[in-house]
Amino acid sequence: MKKKEEISLDVKGFLSLIRSHSPAKWIIAAAVLLGIGETLLSLLVPLMTKTLVEQMSASALETMTIVLLGSVFIVQTAMSGFSVYTMSYVGEYIVSSMRRQLWERVIRLPVPFFDNNTSGETMSRVTNDTNVIKEFIIGHVISFLGGIISVIGGVSILLYIDWRMTLLMLAAVPAALLVLWPLGSKMFSVSKAMQDETALLQGDLGRVLTEIRLVKASLAEKVEERQGSGRIASLFRFGLKEAKIMSIVTPLMMTVMLLVLVVLIGYGGVRVAQGQITSGDLVAIILLMFQIVMPFTQMASFFTQFQKAMGASNRILELLKEETEDGASMSSCRAANAVIGNAMPSQQLSGNNQLERSSAIGTAGQHRAELAFHNVSFSYTPDRPILQNVSLSAVPGGMTAIVGPSGTGKTTLFSLIERFYLPGQGNIRYGGEAISSMPLEQWRSRIAYVSQESPMMAGSIRHNLTYGLDGVPDSKVRDAIAGANLSEFLDTLPEGLDTEVGERGVKLSGGQRQRLAIARALLRDPEILLLDEATAHLDSGSEKLVQDALQVLMKDRTTLVIAHRLATISNADRIIVLENGEVSGQGTHMELLQSHELYAKLVHQQFIDNEVLQA
Numbered sequence: 001m002k003k004k005e006e007i008s009l010d011v012k013g014f015l016s017l018i019r020s021h022s023p024a025k026w027i028i029a030a031a032v033l034l035g036i037g038e039t040l041l042s043l044l045v046p047l048m049t050k051t052l053v054e055q056m057s058a059s060a061l062e063t064m065t066i067v068l069l070g071s072v073f074i075v076q077t078a079m080s081g082f083s084v085y086t087m088s089y090v091g092e093y094i095v096s097s098m099r100r101q102l103w104e105r106v107i108r109l110p111v112p113f114f115d116n117n118t119s120g121e122t123m124s125r126v127t128n129d130t131n132v133i134k135e136f137i138i139g140h141v142i143s144f145l146g147g148i149i150s151v152i153g154g155v156s157i158l159l160y161i162d163w164r165m166t167l168l169m170l171a172a173v174p175a176a177l178l179v180l181w182p183l184g185s186k187m188f189s190v191s192k193a194m195q196d197e198t199a200l201l202q203g204d205l206g207r208v209l210t211e212i213r214l215v216k217a218s219l220a221e222k223v224e225e226r227q228g229s230g231r232i233a234s235l236f237r238f239g240l241k242e243a244k245i246m247s248i249v250t251p252l253m254m255t256v257m258l259l260v261l262v263v264l265i266g267y268g269g270v271r272v273a274q275g276q277i278t279s280g281d282l283v284a285i286i287l288l289m290f291q292i293v294m295p296f297t298q299m300a301s302f303f304t305q306f307q308k309a310m311g312a313s314n315r316i317l318e319l320l321k322e323e324t325e326d327g328a329s330m331s332s333c334r335a336a337n338a339v340i341g342n343a344m345p346s347q348q349l350s351g352n353n354q355l356e357r358s359s360a361i362g363t364a365g366q367h368r369a370e371l372a373f374h375n376v377s378f379s380y381t382p383d384r385p386i387l388q389n390v391s392l393s394a395v396p397g398g399m400t401a402i403v404g405p406s407g408t409g410k411t412t413l414f415s416l417i418e419r420f421y422l423p424g425q426g427n428i429r430y431g432g433e434a435i436s437s438m439p440l441e442q443w444r445s446r447i448a449y450v451s452q453e454s455p456m457m458a459g460s461i462r463h464n465l466t467y468g469l470d471g472v473p474d475s476k477v478r479d480a481i482a483g484a485n486l487s488e489f490l491d492t493l494p495e496g497l498d499t500e501v502g503e504r505g506v507k508l509s510g511g512q513r514q515r516l517a518i519a520r521a522l523l524r525d526p527e528i529l530l531l532d533e534a535t536a537h538l539d540s541g542s543e544k545l546v547q548d549a550l551q552v553l554m555k556d557r558t559t560l561v562i563a564h565r566l567a568t569i570s571n572a573d574r575i576i577v578l579e580n581g582e583v584s585g586q587g588t589h590m591e592l593l594q595s596h597e598l599y600a601k602l603v604h605q606q607f608i609d610n611e612v613l614q615a
């Protein structure tokens with residue numbers, strides 16, 4: 001009972017999905033009419049052949065009969081061509097409209113969705129599931145409709161020609177169905193398992209390819225090889241299971257057809273000899289037999305494909321039901337924020353030698369609104385609070401540093417500022433206005449996030465720098481590059497801004513990636529700068545270049561820095577200590593050193609570590 005309910009719900013969902021993506025009604029009507037017309041014409045062929053045979057045996061062949069038969073063939077072939085094209089058009093249209101909607105939806109889903117779903121799964125919905133629906137529409141819907149018409153029409157004509165022979169032939173149908181039905185459902189479960197296994201293999205491949213260095217460095221080739229081989233072996237087994245089913249179905253259907261043919265010809269021959277039917281009738285009956293039996297052979301695959309399409313549409317609908325980050329901004333919004341490579345000087349963030357360059361680049365830094373957290377609490381999962389009652393404010397136009405032990409919620413603070421997640425309680429305000437009430441696009445365009453991970457996209461340096469921005473002239477790109485201390489490096493590249501950076505920027509050094517990240521932030525001219533301190537240790541030359549570039553970027557901007565090495569932030573305007581998700585102190589370096597136990601301990605510890613390193 002439950003299963004029936006589920007399937008009927010599936011069908012409802014499937015139909016609503018198709019309806020919301022279907023092309024103009026007249027195109028669908030044309031596709032259906034052409035399909036029906038083609039089937040009806042194909043039913044005329046046996047009748048005309050019957051007349052042809054009868055006229056030939058009576059030596060009274062009329063030219064009209066040949067002309068009519070030829071015309072039916074030509075029109076039927078043309079109709080079949082148009083029918084295939086229009087049906088393909090409908091299928092392609094539906095799938096491309098569905099993919100477009102999925103694509104738009106996926107890129108606007110909130111970050112928690114991506115925390116909880118693998119990218120392989122999501123990719124499979126946009127590509128594989130839509131493909132299943134396309135194949136069903138193009139390859140099966142019309143041929144199924146045509147098949148039904150062919151069977152009903154064929155049986156009616158047969159009954160009209162000779163009911164005895166019709167019944168004889170139809171006796172074979174239940175026998176064939178008896179075998180085909182259970183095999184069809186077996187085929188469905190095998191092909192479903194095969195699909196699942198293929199998705200797992202795709203997932204493994206994606207995981208290994210994106211982290212190929214980790215695989216190699218961890219000597220995990222053998223483990224991956226074993227896992228991959230296991231999946232490929234089970235795909236092979238499923239393939240063989242499918243082959244076994246087909247090896248029963250195909251010969252069985254052929255034998256049934258041959259048997260029916262033999263019986264029809266034998267019994268029909270007797271009836272022709274007895275003068276109860278003409279030889280033309282017999283030829284027509286045999287031709288009609290093919291037109292009736294063929295659709296039955298397609299039924300099994302229709303139902304398998306039907307169930308697959310229901311499953312696929314369910315998964316697509318689930319994805320489409322997911323809330324987007326900002327329902328209001330479903331229009332063509334720009335990814336204006338910059339989540340950019342790691343960058344943070346390893347020494348004091350001071351120095352004036354680069355400051356002049358910033359004026360050539362941006363003016364957003366002139367804004368001096370206050371960014372403040374008011375009693376913010378947040379948890380990723382209900383059972384584990386991460387931030388509790390956090391109240392803090394960043395110094396407008398100055399540098400505010402966040403320090404604290406690992407895992408205490410520093411990066412989470414940044415994610416809340418970026419609105420990747422929403423606070424459970426409390427709010428974040430900018431210039432007195434709650435950031436949650438600002439349009440998301442507008443808010444993110446005010447921020448640049450120079451993160452630890454230094455994400456880069458495969459593509460040219462220009463593409464990476466101007467990613468998400470429209471029509472940035474090369475002169476501005478070069479200014480940003482100069483501001484980020486990269487001009488010399490760029491001059492050494494024969495292809496200049498067109499140089500490919502490789503997947504995730506693998507063709508660049510850590511320091512170059514950091515400076516590109518800074519150049520990218522400069523181009524965006526943000527009011528608020530979020531810096532996640534680099535964990536990579538750059539050599540001192542590279543450090544100096546990054547440090548200078550940061551001076552340019554930070555000038556006059558409200559900057560929040562997550563600092564691990566406290567020496568880098570001793571001149572920060574304000575330092576906030578975060579402990580177990582709570583603010584346990586704030587002040588300047590000197591104030592905290594005197595009044596805050598954990599801060600003093602951390603500074604002391606790092607001082608000893610440095611001494612040891614230098615010794």
Ligand SMILES: Nc1ncnc2c1ncn2[C@@H]1O[C@H](COP(=O)(O)OP(=O)(O)OP(=O)(O)O)[C@@H](O)[C@H]1O
Pocket residue numbers: 115380381386405406407408409410411412413
């Ligand atoms: N997407 C997530 N889903 C669930 N838990 C998360 C997620 N991201 C972080 N956490 C958890 O939240 C806590 C705070 O993480 P966060 O990255 O903010 O710490 P952090 O102070 O920046 O640490 P570190 O200094 O090591 O970078 C950690 O315990 C972490 O396990």
